[in-house]
Amino acid sequence: MPEMQVMEDRIYDLIFICRPATPEEEINKIVATLEHSAGEHGGKIEKTERWGTRRLAYRVAKHREGFYVYMVVRATQGDIIKELERRLKVSDAVIKYQTIRLDEELKRQQKLVHRRERRAARRPRKPVAAPSSPPQQAPPPVEQPAQSD
């Protein structure tokens, strides 16, 4: 009997850089193509951000500036990224792209946060003693037996 494997969602960060003088319609066209392509392969583009024209740290394709677009892709399979990158590679306006898988890192981050919260909840919180309050654990001074003779 085939076991039902739980397909967890994979989350990818996709950043690509377009040439600086690219018209906005072309960028919209690229984004639409990617969204369509992702939808076909069972994925979804959750977020799209346009960071605008930024200065590049080094020359890419003889350009010193580029138009950054940032996307978050959610998918169950990894083949979708191959398809998206293929489209970016074919496009003339895109000079650089990078995809990073982030779901494992986000899982680890959540695990650390969860562990920290659990540890904080388990630890009994000591009452914060104000500096003006008298010490409560000071033993009373008059308890010695006076019958020492």
Added chain:
Amino acid sequence: MSDQQNPAPPVPPDPQAAPEATAPAAPEAKAAPAAPHSQGPSRGHSGPGGPRREGFSGPRRDSGPRPSGPGAPRRGKRQYFRKKKVCRFCVERIDFIDYKKGDMLMAFVQDRGKILPRRMTGTCSRHQRWLGEAIKRARNIALMPFATEL
């Protein structure tokens, strides 16, 4: 005769037994720097041996706090152990170092673009690894340079 055997006796202790004292004194003085177990040389007659002994214990007075660990100074070299640094990410409880934040990552990079070592920034090993990964990702996407010319 005695001059040929012992060209320069340091200090003759007894004027009466001069020829006898110089013979054992000279090899003793010669043996003193070689054999540190002898107690005599720092006291009496060993002129050249004295300051050398005192100077040997010099560097101890520099290191007040006894450092032990990665920043321990070596004798003779410059001390690079400064005050104890704390990992910035551990203090702020940052679990994910975002490669997209170039401004934050720039603080951990030299002018030339090289990643700063852990002992300079005080980062813990775990966060240093994540930091290196984030910087390399940022470099790939041209958010940070690989190398800059000074």
